[in-house]
Amino acid sequence: MLSSSDAQAQGMQDDRHISFEAIRNIRDLGGYLAAGGRRIVPGRLLRGANPGMASAADIDKLKSYRLDVVLDFRTEAEKHSAETAFASSFNWIAEPVMVGNLSQEVMLTLLQSGSPENGRQFMIDFYRTFPVRYQPQFRRFLKLAEQNNTMLYHCTAGKDRTGFASALLMAALGVDRAAIIDNYLESNRYNATANAQVLAKLFKAELAPELIAPLLTVEAPYMEASLALIDEEYGGMDQYLRQVLDIDVERIRHNYLE
Template sequence: MTNDGFILSSAPNFRDLGGHRTAQGGTVRHGLLYRSDALHTISEPDLPVYNGLGIRQLVDLRTAHERESLPDITPEGAAYTAVSVQGPTAAGGNFSEALLDRERARAMFADGAADRFMFDVYRELVTDPVALTGYRDLVERAAEGPTALVFHCSAGKDRTGWGAALLLTLLGVDRAAVVADYLASNARQENTDKWMRLLAEHSGLEWDELIPMTRVRAEYLESSFAHIDEVYGSFDGYVSDALAVSPATVAALRARMVA
């Protein structure tokens, strides 16, 4: 851990999902499951720490365009896997390209539209077929190993945020702790702010118009859970019917991740 409280200063939203208590009285084990922002940013001074975490799987949740533009630095000894959770037509898919087109950017994000855009993203993350396939893959990889595993997107807050919420909920962590873990991303967006400000300059939009896209809000995450109840009846229905994650996989995940 660095003096600034980050495991990796060059990837400020890289963090361990361990330490949470579960409803069954267990504790999520440390050092097995990490979430992160972009991993192309790892600096030379951070490499020894990054390589020393024992990571065996890196799961990249970004779109093909993001992966090709900014390829990951994979830890020594880890297998890299691309697992898309957004199709090219999804609400959040490649939104950065829209910000390069001033007319399109204004239509999509100006005058409060960025706020509506974010709620659309969070609803699609629990219903879009690409998302369902991708998050099932993430859960199965976490359950089957090898561990440790890190999963990430660009900012580590939305696609990764839902992935973390899903995994922690499956492990039996209560909603308040899941939301608290999700909101911790807000203090870790230094890298995101840099590239979002550059995009904002090209878009012609004011920074305040884009702020809803640069931070997480409890309402965003709660909208995913609410949409699950609306569409699938319950979180358990979402897991069994939409994600098609088996009870055996959930049991294996808990056996591996909870002490």
């Protein structure tokens, strides 16, 4: 049985999740406790998996949020020709964060290694590249927040690139690190059905599900690797945001906190 505090936290997560017919893992950052005891305004900052295959009803529902920008961290290779209906409905901006290290050849090598720990170490190493290699992309993402845009930002599964972007944005808003990690880990819950389908296919192909699970899911040490690198190399998150990415933290807080 859930304790009263656990039940309250569970309810807040349910409130933040937005259900769609053909899009998964869409969540609202609204409601998180942030700087100065204020909270993030609901309906302004949405994170998620790829919305490009949205149904007509999904598109109508997203339009109700009056999105100024939909920001896409995917590469061209991850996109589909069937996404034209969505593309014509929103201001959809590409800001690709390359995932070349997640190529099919690399995945096959990891699967053949026979070790889940190899997959976990691969993901940790991958996360440590986010704050270093992709500063221009994440700077431009946060500049959109400076400009007070109502936005949905996403990658393919809404867990890795979107997870790191969320960590930066939530940190800029003054959300504490424990809540940032909790938000990150919610992707496991909302991607569970899709992940189970992938694992079922792999099982039929005689590939052990436990080998691919570290690549399909999120784990706290992955995000903690990114945050630790920021602490070690850049003097902490505040310094990274203000000095390295040149972000006006106060402006972002003014835009999205109530």
